[in-house]
Amino acid sequence: MVDRAGMTRALVARTAPAARGSEQVRRLQTWLLGGLLALALMYTLYFARDILLPVCLAVLLALLLRPLVRLLHRLRLPEPLGAALILLLALGALGAGAGSVADPAVGWVERAPQVMETLQVRMSGLERTLAPARQATERLQRMTRTEANQREVVMRGPALADIILGKAQNFVAQGLGVVALTYFFLAFGKQSLRAVLTSLPRRDDRLHVSDIVQTVQVNITAYLATITLINAVLALVTAGIMWMLGVPSPLLWGAMAGLFNFIPYLGPAATTLVLFAVGVVSFDSWTQSLLPALCFIAVTSVEGNFLTPMIVGRRLTLNPIFVFATVLFWGWLWGIAGALLAVPILAVTKILCDATPPLRTVGALLGGMAREGEVKPL
Structure with a gap:
């Protein structure tokens, strides 16, 4: 009598490794296709x-x-x-x-x-401190300098006026x-x-999509309005402080502070450096020179650590790791404009994920799930 059960087990045992290998190949193909899709998407976004x-x-x-x-x-x-x-x-x-x-x-x-x-001139003390390093660099350059009879090739780029004109035309368009x-x-x-x-053919689908769209629209609008209002207040406070300190063009620095604050971390850091430079060239004493930057650091610390989390955190919380990575990514991809849009794009993505049940895991990864009642329909 033929042992069919034994033959079946033997056949399964022989084919199992091949099946596992085929499954691993399919997974590898899926990952490779996903990577190619991501590269193609980045290529499209850039160009x-x-x-x-x-x-x-x-x-x-x-x-x-x-x-x-x-x-x-x-x-x-x-x-x-x-x-x-x-x-x-x-x-x-x-x-x-x-x-x-x-x-x-x-x-x-x-x-x-x-x-x-x-x-x-004002930083000459620092320059004297770095003089030994500069002298070592010059000696290294002399050691690697080409012979005198070799021609030096100078690469000349377009004139500054042409660059500004081209940028202005593109900006206007x-x-x-x-x-x-x-x-x-x-x-x-x-x-x-x-x-x-x-x-949409089904009424339930129409109601579901309508609820998601309304929820996303309400929460995104509230987030954008809140962030814009906070940055406007920061601009006014910064301008007022610069005016009280006697810094020239206080409205300019206030507007710059409010605009740059749309770029987390990098924006306030750039504003601090600019205000430090403005203070150095505007005042003689180091105490007065440092006051504009120090006052702005105090103001932006209160805004970033207390005001914004207290107001925005009730509706939306973003993971700082993803915030910083998003700013770097969109800044690399689209320049300053991309850095300005990075956090709103991340917020839109999180709100959309929180409002869509299959994507709530992604929303939780981007900053934590919204509490009950936070994301409410129109």
């Missing part, structure tokens, strides 16, 4: 930044201004007209603010060579694109969303 950057900025601005358009709509003003009115008021306020700091900014740019010279996209998102975004919901 499409001139298109994607205005779109991202327009979406964030539309979310920030959407409550005002909704308020005007409740007052019987059509959304296209209300969007145009709110956008014009926002542009007017932005233009007035930029105009108030434009002349001081141009003046400081023109004084840049004098500022650098003054800094070198992207600015116009942001304004136009923001208007269309404000005026017709609701209609587009309604069309998407109507295309």
